[in-house]
Structures are given as structure tokens and as C-alpha cells.
Amino acid sequence: MAKYRALVDLYLPSGVYVQAGSIITDAGLSPDVPPTWQPPTAVDPIDADAITKFWTAGPAGQSNAEPNRSLGPWFLGGRWTGVPVAAPVIYWVAVLGSTTHQFILTGAGAALGPTNIVRGSVIT
Numbered sequence: 001m002a003k004y005r006a007l008v009d010l011y012l013p014s015g016v017y018v019q020a021g022s023i024i025t026d027a028g029l030s031p032d033v034p035p036t037w038q039p040p041t042a043v044d045p046i047d048a049d050a051i052t053k054f055w056t057a058g059p060a061g062q063s064n065a066e067p068n069r070s071l072g073p074w075f076l077g078g079r080w081t082g083v084p085v086a087a088p089v090i091y092w093v094a095v096l097g098s099t100t101h102q103f104i105l106t107g108a109g110a111a112l113g114p115t116n117i118v119r120g121s122v123i124t
Contacts, residue, residue: 001027002035002050004043007088013037020085044088045109051090055112059092059103 004024011017016031018024024043026035038057039045045054090109095102102114 001025001047002039002053003046004039004050004054005046005086005088006043007085008042010040010042021083041092045090048108051105051109052112054090055105055109055115058115 002025006018006020006022006024008020009018010024012024012031012033014032018031022031023046024031024033026033026037037053039050039054040057041059043054045051090105090107092103093106095104095114102116104110104114105112
């Protein structure tokens with residue numbers, strides 16, 4: 001079962017709206033996503049299954065692996081309701097000195113090693 005924490009408000013494929021900070025699973029609980037869901041960069045993977053799926057999805061849209069990209073100006077701030085949203089623990093960063101656009105996850109995701117991204121497709 002993969003568990004993610006939404007970093008921003010999201011609409012899930014089922015049409016369900018979840019607020020930033022909500023936990024999303026693929027275990028058939030509400031709110032849920034199908035096991036084939038590709039997690040966006042706007043979630044923080046919580047368990048090993050989620051980390052693996054996050055790594056497999058790759059850093060699409062982050063040609064420079066900037067953590068704030070795709071998250072908007074509200075990334076590390078409080079939401080309009082005044083509820084703060086914690087920063088992600090696991091996110092993509094560029095591999096220093098890489099000339100082939102390699103990226104690696106921080107935290108527990110670092111054990112999966114680097115991945116390459118070319119024109120929005122992950123090449124391992």
C-alpha cells in the first residue's frame with residue numbers, strides 16, 4: 001500500500017478534492033487513488049511502496065529539480081485557512097556535477113539511486 005501526503009490541494013483521478021496535508025493511499029480507503037496512479041511532484045511519499053512509485057514516476061517537469069517547481073507560491077507557507085503545510089521529506093534534487101540531467105531523491109529515496117530525465121521521460 002502506498003501512502004502519500006499532499007503538499008498542495010489536489011483533485012484525485014476519482015474526482016475527489018483533497019486539501020494540502022491530507023494523506024492519500026492506494027489501499028481502497030478514502031481518499032484513495034488507483035494502484036497505477038503516477039504521483040506528481042506535489043506529494044510527499046510516506047512509505048517504501050510510495051517512495052518506489054514516486055521514483056518510478058520520476059521528476060517530470062523538473063528539468064532543474066527545483067523542489068518549488070509545480071507547487072506554486074504556497075509551497076512552504078500557510079494555506080489561506082492558516083493551516084501550515086510541512087515541507088516534504090522526500091523530493092527530487094539534481095545530482096551535482098552531472099552532465100546528463102541526473103536526479104536523485106532525498107531522504108529514504110536516495111537508496112534507489114539516480115535517474116535521468118530526457119524531454120519529460122525517465123530513463124534509468
